[in-house]
Amino acid sequence: MKKIIILILLVASIGRVTAQVSAEYNLSFPSLASKWDEAMPLGNGMLGALVWQKKGNLRLSLDRADLWDERKALPDLSQYNFKWVEQQKLKKDYRIVQQTLDEPYNRQTYPTKLPAGAMEFNISSFGKVISNVLDIKTAINTVKFEDGTLFRCYIHAKQNQGIFTFENLKNSSVLPELIVHNYAGNEKIAGDNSHAGEGLQKLGYAKGAVTKDSKSIRYKQPTYDGHYYEILISWTKSGNKISGTWTVSNNQPAALTAISAAQENILLKSHTNWWANFWNQSAISVPDKSIQKQYYMEQYKLGSVARKGAPAITLQAVWTADNGSLPPWKGDFHNDLNTQLSYWPAYTSNHLAEGETFTDWLWNIKAESKKYTKSYFGVEGLNVPGVVTLSGYPMGGWIQYSMSPMVNAWCAQHFYWQWKYSMDKKFLTERAYPYITQSALFLENITRMEKGVRKLPLSSSPEYHDNNINAWFLDWSNFDLGLAKFLFKAAAEVSLAKGLKTEQEHWLGLYKQLPELESNGAGLTIAPGQDLNDSHRHMSQYMAIYPLAILDANKSEDKVVIDNSFKRLEEKGTRAWCGYSFSWMASLYARAYEADKAVKQLQIFASNFCSPNSFHLNGDQKGGQYSGFTYRPFTLEGNFAFAQGVNELLLQSRTNYVQVFPALPESWKDVSFSNLRSEGAFLISASKVNGTPQKVKVTSEQGGKLNIRLPFENLIAKNQKGVIIKPSTVNGITSLNMKKGETVDFVNGAN
Numbered sequence: 001m002k003k004i005i006i007l008i009l010l011v012a013s014i015g016r017v018t019a020q021v022s023a024e025y026n027l028s029f030p031s032l033a034s035k036w037d038e039a040m041p042l043g044n045g046m047l048g049a050l051v052w053q054k055k056g057n058l059r060l061s062l063d064r065a066d067l068w069d070e071r072k073a074l075p076d077l078s079q080y081n082f083k084w085v086e087q088q089k090l091k092k093d094y095r096i097v098q099q100t101l102d103e104p105y106n107r108q109t110y111p112t113k114l115p116a117g118a119m120e121f122n123i124s125s126f127g128k129v130i131s132n133v134l135d136i137k138t139a140i141n142t143v144k145f146e147d148g149t150l151f152r153c154y155i156h157a158k159q160n161q162g163i164f165t166f167e168n169l170k171n172s173s174v175l176p177e178l179i180v181h182n183y184a185g186n187e188k189i190a191g192d193n194s195h196a197g198e199g200l201q202k203l204g205y206a207k208g209a210v211t212k213d214s215k216s217i218r219y220k221q222p223t224y225d226g227h228y229y230e231i232l233i234s235w236t237k238s239g240n241k242i243s244g245t246w247t248v249s250n251n252q253p254a255a256l257t258a259i260s261a262a263q264e265n266i267l268l269k270s271h272t273n274w275w276a277n278f279w280n281q282s283a284i285s286v287p288d289k290s291i292q293k294q295y296y297m298e299q300y301k302l303g304s305v306a307r308k309g310a311p312a313i314t315l316q317a318v319w320t321a322d323n324g325s326l327p328p329w330k331g332d333f334h335n336d337l338n339t340q341l342s343y344w345p346a347y348t349s350n351h352l353a354e355g356e357t358f359t360d361w362l363w364n365i366k367a368e369s370k371k372y373t374k375s376y377f378g379v380e381g382l383n384v385p386g387v388v389t390l391s392g393y394p395m396g397g398w399i400q401y402s403m404s405p406m407v408n409a410w411c412a413q414h415f416y417w418q419w420k421y422s423m424d425k426k427f428l429t430e431r432a433y434p435y436i437t438q439s440a441l442f443l444e445n446i447t448r449m450e451k452g453v454r455k456l457p458l459s460s461s462p463e464y465h466d467n468n469i470n471a472w473f474l475d476w477s478n479f480d481l482g483l484a485k486f487l488f489k490a491a492a493e494v495s496l497a498k499g500l501k502t503e504q505e506h507w508l509g510l511y512k513q514l515p516e517l518e519s520n521g522a523g524l525t526i527a528p529g530q531d532l533n534d535s536h537r538h539m540s541q542y543m544a545i546y547p548l549a550i551l552d553a554n555k556s557e558d559k560v561v562i563d564n565s566f567k568r569l570e571e572k573g574t575r576a577w578c579g580y581s582f583s584w585m586a587s588l589y590a591r592a593y594e595a596d597k598a599v600k601q602l603q604i605f606a607s608n609f610c611s612p613n614s615f616h617l618n619g620d621q622k623g624g625q626y627s628g629f630t631y632r633p634f635t636l637e638g639n640f641a642f643a644q645g646v647n648e649l650l651l652q653s654r655t656n657y658v659q660v661f662p663a664l665p666e667s668w669k670d671v672s673f674s675n676l677r678s679e680g681a682f683l684i685s686a687s688k689v690n691g692t693p694q695k696v697k698v699t700s701e702q703g704g705k706l707n708i709r710l711p712f713e714n715l716i717a718k719n720q721k722g723v724i725i726k727p728s729t730v731n732g733i734t735s736l737n738m739k740k741g742e743t744v745d746f747v748n749g750a751n
Helices: 001-017 082-090 095-102 262-278 288-304 339-341 344-346 354-362 367-378 408-420 423-447 478-497 501-512 556-572 579-591 595-608 638-652
Strands: 026-027 042-043 047-054 057-064 117-122 129-136 138-143 150-155 160-166 177-178 211-212 216-222 228-238 241-250 283-285 446-448 452-454 651-654 658-662 669-676 683-690 692-700 705-709 715-719 728-730 732-740 743-748
Touching: 026 042, 042 150, 042 288, 047 150, 057 160, 057 241, 082 095, 160 262, 177 216, 211 501, 241 478, 262 288, 283 288, 283 638, 288 344, 288 595, 288 638, 339 344, 339 408, 339 579, 339 638, 344 354, 344 408, 344 579, 344 638, 344 669, 354 367, 354 408, 354 423, 367 423, 408 423, 408 478, 452 669, 478 501, 556 579, 579 595, 579 638, 595 638, 651 669, 658 683, 692 705, 715 732, 732 743
Parallel strands: 658 705
Antiparallel strands: 026 129, 042 047, 047 057, 057 117, 117 177, 129 138, 138 150, 150 160, 160 241, 211 216, 216 228, 228 241, 283 669, 446 452, 651 658, 669 683, 683 692, 692 743, 705 732, 715 743, 728 732
């Protein structure tokens, strides 16, 4: 009877975690933010808005993901190519490389992401703001004023339009004003410590045209080479209510239909339905409420910036800086860390559709990437620039990373993950197999054999030695070598999945030609002869631990390397770390089963490196408590890596098996999650009550063999019909073959 009662309670506890996201995770303030990077963020992948207050007015900063100036700043790469760079390195005459390929990034204002404009309302007659709430369940921002006026706004989840309303108006004369950016002026930009670039006027655009009538405002801004964008705002007044809508178009006239009351309700319903479906994909419950809230804010941001048909996530996605300047680092696609980390949580959190926006974008720029590969590297195959425009043009910068030969290996991991977490055969055939093998072909062509070992002509480790000549190594860095090992193995795996045994053997043969990872008493080195000698923000030398999972803390020889690596890293401290360093470190510690240390990294990130609206601001916002960086440039990768750090505490996809509750602190007595996703396309839910793991529920989406390390040894397994089944358990890993759509419940039999 006791076991029956516990089982009933377990089922109930699993059900509770699937409930809609709680209001306690909302952003809620007694006023409007006074800075753009503390604003309420809204978005649908293509359009974005930031809701704040500037000079007493309610301001919506408007953005569109594909607004870019893509004028090229680099010279002919077939002349200044990778072989030329190698020659300068060997001649020790590197200044010409910096002048030619590094410096154009900062010397030219373009290419760059562009902000669209802003919309403002004079709210002086409404009295004080008494409540400002972003309901992340519905992605609707509501502002209440002292005189009873109510302002609501949202960006429709599926249509490229924003909606706003004012209700209970005492003064019906409040109307939107369009604020155009300073593309054609001389305004000086005040510094705001956000790593802002040149003023927008340096782009040299002609002045835009504004057309107004009693119910609309249209703005057309010419940009470059005949390109333009438009902003259109329209509204209607009825009694004490104003209803409005806005959009931003790119290279075509903006169009909106006036919204009737009935249409307003239809739009609202379809919008909230999309978000309800998004939140129903997965849920977690952990006892640390600061971590829990930050996690749900990261999920909200993922739903706001990733959408089918929209570009991949850039540094700021749809929230380009609204401070009169170019955005930090031009708001571009940084594939040496930033794009990859931004998609880490999409897989485990069961948001594959959102994750696919990255692989879609990489696929869409594949033709341009091949041109770049042939021009700069002089070989066939596929590589993508590390710093790149919307259409795939290289932007330069520190070329060890912005034009590294190993960028595509890391990008290819997302094609691999998209396949492994979905087991989608069509995706394997049409996307994962060709992309991964073309990337591996490039790596085969760019490397060469020396003394029986496959070698890369020049290697680097992101940001170690910055952009000087010493940043190039003549032997493999562990960053590059780890990626090479992953890529050749992944190519072999997708080839085998396609039934191409000869291809599989070819890629495995290349894998065997690679040297071993370099390590010594200080753990994983940067490269042979180069230990980690200083605090360093990029965890590049530890790629083999996470995300590549080449090293496994369950193997004694690997554990020694991992332990020594972490000891060395801890000795050097965190003074040169950014926010994303702590986020990434959480996953690294989780992979080594160091739960308390992992949680500490998450706590530091959430408390010290985020704006009040949850934006990752890179620097330590508490005066340098943990880092010497105290600036505040907003980028998103640290936010999303944080979410994955939490996922890694709860569920890990390891080599050929899944592990439930792999890295929970002892102090976390009550923990649960619902519908987290693992490799093999398994949806998993689990609960721990009063310190004891209780139940694990597994549903196989595609069918296949489940290998799972459960958090209890004495188990009872039942299928969806309630029939007890007896899977095999060897060395702590339980295995059984599951059919497509089948569900199995594992209950802790010791209860």
